Amino acid sequence: MNPLLIFLLLFVGIPLVELYFLIQVGSQIGAFATIFLTLLTALIGGAMVRLQGFSTLMRVRGAMERGEVPAIEMMEGAVLLVCGVLLLLPGFVTDFVGFIFLVPQLRRWLISSGLQGAGVMRPVQRKPHSPPGHQRTIEGECRREDDREDD
Template identity: 50%
Template sequence: MAGRLLLLFIVVPLVETWLLIEVGSRIGALATIGLIILTAIIGSQLVRIQGFRTVQEIQAHQQRGEAPALPLLEGAALLIAGITLLTPGFLTDALGFALLVPALRRRLAVNLLRRAVVMTPDGNAGPGPTRRPGDDRTIEGDYRRDE
């Protein structure tokens, strides 16, 4: 975990600074600043549009009585995309635009769901969702609560 934080807070800003200096020396400072502002504007609009679609998908899942886990994770990925697109730099912009690709975002969300651990009401932990779409088997039975 410490290595990841080191990467996030030290290495990424250093790489971003180096990239900004390199691009600025080739195309000029004003063009570099304009490019950074342009990617922020375009990225924020794309995040807004895809965010509305994701909210609609979450609502559709809820209306059908399904858990909206996948759309919620995609929404979280869109939030990260928005943050990285508003952060000045070309490396973070590349990450942000990559997260705007729906197929990549969905694949990341599915992989994250596969690694999820679900807590049951009795406090036991188990693997993520094992129920498959169309698996509507109901097991009838009686129970009693012993106290």
């Protein structure tokens, strides 16, 4: 399918769905309560994104200090950015999706399954003969070539 068509459907479809739900909720609880609820979810969501963003930033720093590549943490930061945008948009459907992605375990599972589906990340496979937690030690000697004495 054409990516431009998908973008157009999302650009037109999401606001129409949001408008439908805003009208439905507004007819049940009133216009002012609907506006208040929309603003409240934006404020609460923004605060939650900020807290989780700082937590993710600290995990990125920790991984970099250990000399690891913080790939999953960086992906989480990108997902949190999308969550922030979804939670700031007025509407209940985007707020629901934004709050779903704020659950850390669900967010990590979605990121790892997406990376595995794309073939970027493969699950770790243990050898059948080595029990989990068993470490294999190889002993040996080494010598640096530049430490040799000239004969």
